[in-house]
Amino acid sequence: MVDIRGVHKSFGATEVLRGIDLQVRAGEVTVIVGPSGSGKSTLLRAVNHLEKVDRGWIGVDGELIGYRRAGGKLYELKEKEILRQRTRIGFVFQNFNLFPHLTVAENLVEAPVSALRRPRREAVATARELLARVGLAGKADAYPRQLSGGQQQRVAIARALALEPKVLLFDEPTSALDPELVGEVLDVIKDLARGGTTMIVVTHEIGFAREVADTVVFLDGGVVVEQGPPAAVLDTPRHERTRAFLSKVL
Numbered sequence: 001m002v003d004i005r006g007v008h009k010s011f012g013a014t015e016v017l018r019g020i021d022l023q024v025r026a027g028e029v030t031v032i033v034g035p036s037g038s039g040k041s042t043l044l045r046a047v048n049h050l051e052k053v054d055r056g057w058i059g060v061d062g063e064l065i066g067y068r069r070a071g072g073k074l075y076e077l078k079e080k081e082i083l084r085q086r087t088r089i090g091f092v093f094q095n096f097n098l099f100p101h102l103t104v105a106e107n108l109v110e111a112p113v114s115a116l117r118r119p120r121r122e123a124v125a126t127a128r129e130l131l132a133r134v135g136l137a138g139k140a141d142a143y144p145r146q147l148s149g150g151q152q153q154r155v156a157i158a159r160a161l162a163l164e165p166k167v168l169l170f171d172e173p174t175s176a177l178d179p180e181l182v183g184e185v186l187d188v189i190k191d192l193a194r195g196g197t198t199m200i201v202v203t204h205e206i207g208f209a210r211e212v213a214d215t216v217v218f219l220d221g222g223v224v225v226e227q228g229p230p231a232a233v234l235d236t237p238r239h240e241r242t243r244a245f246l247s248k249v250l
Helices: 040-047 079-086 104-114 120-133 149-161 179-194 206-212 230-235 240-249
Strands: 002-011 014-024 029-033 055-060 067-070 073-076 089-092 167-171 199-202 215-220 223-228
Touching: 002 040, 014 040, 014 215, 014 223, 029 040, 029 206, 040 055, 040 167, 040 199, 079 089, 089 149, 104 120, 104 149, 120 149, 149 167, 149 179, 179 199, 179 206, 206 230, 215 230, 215 240, 223 230, 223 240
Parallel strands: 029 199, 029 215, 089 167, 167 199
Antiparallel strands: 002 014, 002 055, 067 073, 215 223
16 A cells, blocks of 8 residues: 655755665554654655655555656656645644634535535535544534644544545654543544554554554664564564664653
8 A cells, every 4th residue: 555665865964764665555554663863754754745755756555656757767746736645645743733713523624625526515424424433523613722632633633534545644643642642542543443544653652553553663763674563573673773762662
């Protein structure tokens, strides 16, 4: 479902991604862990072309993201085409990014109606189903400021699902939350995992990674140091860098 090949990305003289190769199969959950500055968020943002790669390429469901290939070269797509591709790649950010002037339901309805040209009545019905799915059936008419951080993040997840994406990306979805609210968001993500949603999750919640991931990727210094099943990477890591990182966070 997601195919990342030889991806490099620099910001000025700093090389943040140094040849990333990673494949995520349909219906599987890949959790990316690693220290701050290791390139985790940059890699995630490259998957939906919020960051342009310098070398390499990324495909989602067989489609090259952000570029078209012609004569052995890659040419960046027009913005309209990139926006179309992003509707198939859900993104849940650290800080919710909800529209404060819209109600919860309107936050979910906006993109399906404007980007996918869905009938509003259909989009509203879907929004209410999704809010029920994330445990917020009674909050459709509330505004984001009236919700806790955990509730806002659950709305953000429902909003991403409203576009029926091929893959869901999560960038530290619990890092902005008070500790007592983390569980309610992780429970929603666990439920999505059980339902077969393809996901890439950047997180520091190692217990969650152990429970939910099909594959854990340890990223450090812009390279994939180690990847494999949670039991292998988290319990019996082969690389000293992985062991050193885990000794600090477990």
